[in-house]
Structure formats: structure tokens, C-alpha cells
Amino acid sequence: MQRRRDPVERAADESEDLYDISTWEPRSVTDRLAYSVYNGLNYGLRAIVLIVATAITLFVLVQPAILVTEDPSIAVFFGLSIIPAAVLAAFIWYSDITTNEPLGVLVATFVLAVLFTAFAALVNSTVGLWFRTIPGIGTILFFYLIVGPVEETVKLLAVRVFAYRRETFDAVIVGAVYGAVAGLGFAAIENATYIASTVAEIQAQSQTGLGPTAAATGxxxxxxxxxxxHVIYSAIAGYYLGLAKFNPKYAGPLVVKGLLIAAFIHATYNVTVGIVPDLLAAVLPIGFGLAFLGYVIAYNLGAGYFLYRKLSxxxxxxxxxxxxxAPSPRSELTEFEPPQR
Known part of the structure; x- marks a missing residue:
């Protein structure tokens, strides 16, 4: 997308200096000061966000770290819990027919998703207390208005702040790849905290001396x-981020569309997973465990098919x-990023 030019610049001779008239670049001391202050605020704000996210994440990981110290086998359960998500993310990565994404950018996206999960956890735990006071529909509203939108937004931000700016983000389908990796990072930290808190709670309440390994299995x-x-939802949002990259005129609406779809699918799962398995177990000759397993798999398959159709x-x-x-496609600048000098 070409840079828009002022009428004076369009009409002027190319050799004419239009500095501070219709063009600008840092020349004077004040110019350079303003340029430095802007860059300092811009990069400083990002650094502050990352520092805060890292601090919250380290605090959240204290309990899992203590449990692993006491029983190293717990770390194996952390790893086992994300194997299905990792396999799915690998499949989406494999579906990228354009290019192989750099390992460094994939790892950075994963780490950023791990860090940004802290913000979602903070918002969910804080705002959730208020929604629980609403009788009847409080939990439903919480899932649709807070959990779904917030979690999908932080996962997409993990893609937006780094991978999106790289030249390797050179095709629409790449957005789905990085979105899937962000979902994997989110699932990894969320699983670790859930497993750790559950094991700690069972140990505290158990009167039979149930060990941490046994407690972690279920x-x-x-x-x-x-x-x-998590991988599917954020891959969907990431696909629309890829569309936004190459459709700068409608970039904003496309990002919003991807988030709305991902958040809706996410929130619908959260609402229905606490209802449908009970209904299935009541009307079918199966136990709750099998009903729960069947519903979760069926729901993920349905959401995954939506994503699969877009990728295919x-x-x-x-x-x-x-x-x-043929040469690889090159991305255009959008209103989301400044022009490179």
C-alpha cells in the first residue's frame, strides 16, 4: 500500500525540499528529541508490559514449581497434558503450504502466549467475582462477555506483537499457524496451573495419603x-489476522470478526460442557465420564472442521x-504498523 501524499508534495518537483511543509524527517535537535521520546515510550511501554506479564507468570508458576520440586514426576503430567494440543498445532503448521516458519519466531510466539496468559487469568479472577453475584445468567454472561473475548484477545496479541511484524508473515494461512502456536502456549500454562492447584487441593483434603502422582492422573x-x-479457537482468530494483513482497508473489521467467532465458539464450549454431558448421561445408557469425553471430542471436531475448511x-x-x-508472496503494510525506513 503506497504512502498517501499531500497535494503540495504531489505537485512539487522531486528536488524541492518540503521539510516541515508537507514532509518531515528528524533533522533538528527538537526533531531528534521528539523522535527519541516517541521511540522510548513506544518500546518502553512494550517492555513494561512484558515485565509485568513475566512477574505475574512467575508468581502463578510458584505452586507448580514447588510441586515439581517435591515430586519431579508431576512435570511429566504437565507435558502429557499438552500432547494432544501440540499434535494439533503441528498439523496446522504442516498445513501451511507456503513456507516453513522460522523456529525462533514460533518459539517467541509460544513464550509470549505463556506470558500474556497471566493477563487473562488476572481479568477472569477479578471480574468473575462480580458476575457470580448475578443470579441465573451470571456465569453464562461471564463466559460470553469476559472469558471468551479476553482469552482469545491475549492469544491473538501474542501473535500481533511479534510474528505479525516479521517478513515471514507472508501469507494469510500463516496467521492460523501462529495462532495455533499461541493457543498451545496458552494451554500449556493453563494446564500446569490447573494440575498444580488440583493436586495441592487433593493433598490438603485427602485423609488417605493420596500421593501427588495419583492425584494428577485424572x-x-x-x-x-x-x-x-485453545489451539483451534486461536488458529481461527489467527487466520482472520492473516486476512487483515493482506486487506489493509478492512483490517480492523477482519480482526474483530476473527475474535468474535473464536470467542463465541470458546464461550459456547465453556457454557455447554457443564450441561450437555449430564443430559447425555441421563438419556443414554452411558456414564458421565464417557458422555463428557464424547461431547468434548465432538465439539472440538466441529470447531476443527470449521478451521479445516478454511485451511483446505x-x-x-x-x-x-x-x-x-514462483516467488513467495510479500505482505503489505497496514495501519497496524508504521512504514519501515
Whole structure:
């Protein structure tokens, strides 16, 4: 997208100096001071956000770290809980028909998602107390207005602040890849905290001396089921972020659309997973555990199919219009990022 020019600049001779008339660049001491202050605030704000996120994350990880210190086998359960989500993220990465994304950028996106999860946890725990005071629909409103939008936003921000700015973000489908990695990072930290808190609670309440390994088994299986959902939801939002990258005129609405869809699917899962398995167990000759397992898998398959159709359509059109020798597509600047000098 070309830079818009003032009428004076368009009409002037290229050799004419229009500094401070219709063009500008840092020349004077004041110019350079303003430029330095802006960059300091811009990068300083990002640094502050990362420092705060890191501090909150370290605080959240205190309990899991203590449990691992007491029983290192708990760390194995943390890893096992994200295997299904990791496999799904790998499949989405494999579906990227354009290029192989740099490992460093993928790792950075994962780490940022881990850090930004702290903000979602803080908002959920703070605002959730107020929604619980609303009789009847308080929990439903909480999931649709807070949990879904907040969690999907922080996962998308993990993509937006770094991977989105890289030259390797060179195709729409790449947004889904980085979105999936952000979802994996979110699931990893969330699973670790859930498993740790559950094990600690069972240990505190158990009168039979139940060990941490036994206590972790059930919650690990549950979190392993939940993890793929985070990958799917954020991959959907990431796909629309990719569309926004290459459609600068409608970038804002596209980002909002992706977040609305991802948040709605996410919140609907949170609302229905506490209702549907009970209904299935009541009307079908199956136990609650099997009903819960079947519903979670069916829901993830439905949401995953929505994402799969988008990825497969992109792959099909990519094959139709490009061959292996064609140069990789280059992204355009959008209103989300400043022009590079």
C-alpha cells in the first residue's frame, strides 16, 4: 500500500525540499528529541508490559514449581497434558503450504502466549467475582462477555506483537499457524496451573495419603482434552489476522470478526460442557465420564472442521494459481504498523 501524499508534495518537483511543509524527517535537535521520546515510550511501554506479564507468570508458576520440586514426576503430567494440543498445532503448521516458519519466531510466539496468559487469568479472577453475584445468567454472561473475548484477545496479541511484524508473515494461512502456536502456549500454562492447584487441593483434603502422582492422573486427562480447543479457537482468530494483513482497508473489521467467532465458539464450549454431558448421561445408557469425553471430542471436531475448511480452501487455491518455482508472496503494510525506513 503506497504512502498517501499531500497535494503540495504531489505537485512539487522531486528536488524541492518540503521539510516541515508537507514532509518531515528528524533533522533538528527538537526533531531528534521528539523522535527519541516517541521511540522510548513506544518500546518502553512494550517492555513494561512484558515485565509485568513475566512477574505475574512467575508468581502463578510458584505452586507448580514447588510441586515439581517435591515430586519431579508431576512435570511429566504437565507435558502429557499438552500432547494432544501440540499434535494439533503441528498439523496446522504442516498445513501451511507456503513456507516453513522460522523456529525462533514460533518459539517467541509460544513464550509470549505463556506470558500474556497471566493477563487473562488476572481479568477472569477479578471480574468473575462480580458476575457470580448475578443470579441465573451470571456465569453464562461471564463466559460470553469476559472469558471468551479476553482469552482469545491475549492469544491473538501474542501473535500481533511479534510474528505479525516479521517478513515471514507472508501469507494469510500463516496467521492460523501462529495462532495455533499461541493457543498451545496458552494451554500449556493453563494446564500446569490447573494440575498444580488440583493436586495441592487433593493433598490438603485427602485423609488417605493420596500421593501427588495419583492425584494428577485424572486432572491431566481432563486438561489434555481441553488443550486442543485453545489451539483451534486461536488458529481461527489467527487466520482472520492473516486476512487483515493482506486487506489493509478492512483490517480492523477482519480482526474483530476473527475474535468474535473464536470467542463465541470458546464461550459456547465453556457454557455447554457443564450441561450437555449430564443430559447425555441421563438419556443414554452411558456414564458421565464417557458422555463428557464424547461431547468434548465432538465439539472440538466441529470447531476443527470449521478451521479445516478454511485451511483446505486456501491450500486448494494456492495450488491452482502458483507453482513451486514462483516467488513467495510479500505482505503489505497496514495501519497496524508504521512504514519501515
Amino acid at each position: 486432572i491431566t486427562a481432563l486438561r489434555a482434552l481441553v488443550g486442543p480447543g 480452501r486456501y491450500r486448494r487455491h494456492y495450488r491452482e494459481i502458483r507453482d513451486d518455482r
